[in-house]
Every structure is written in C-alpha cells, then in structure tokens.
Amino acid sequence: MHGIIVCKMKNRVGVLNRLTGLLTRRNINIESAVITSISNNQLAIAEFKLQVADPQEREHLKRVIAKQLDVLSVEWRAKHSDTKLVSDIEKD
Secondary structure (H helix, E strand, O other): EEEEEEEEEOOEEEEEHHHHHHHHHHOOOOEEEEEEEEEEEEEEEEEEEOOOOHHHHHHHHHHHOOOOOOOEEEEOOOOOOHHHHHHHHHOO
C-alpha cells in the first residue's frame, strides 16, 4: 500500500539525513519526496511517498520517526496532499 508520511520538523542540519537513514535501515524505498521550508526557514515539512503494506509497520514507523530529535509531528495520509497542508501548519 502506498501512503504519504508527513513530518513537521525544525529546519536544522542533519534532520532530513536522520529520517532517510531510518527508512534505509528498514529497507523502505522513498518513491518521492517534497520538502518545504516554512515559518521564516525555521520549520520544514517533509512528505515522503512510501510503500508500506502492513498497518502495524506504518504505525511503528510513525512512532520511531516521532521520537527523533527536531521532529515535531508525524502523520500518515492515504494520498498526496496539496499546498493546503503547508498553510494549515503555518497557523499552528
């Protein structure tokens, strides 16, 4: 099953590298990625299109990513979102 994992994180050196490293160690291929900087370059939104079939594995991955330093929130989406996501998060 394809899904989009959306991470809101602080825009700091190494955060994206740690996230992609987590996926690599679990043999999860990133099919596409969209990274957007928001809030005067202080925060970033990363959307990764992944293929993770098992619902338990998706929830485990979400919890592991959420524990990472500088990651503020993580959520799964069934399909790609539009720019509304960025404007919604900027209001937080």
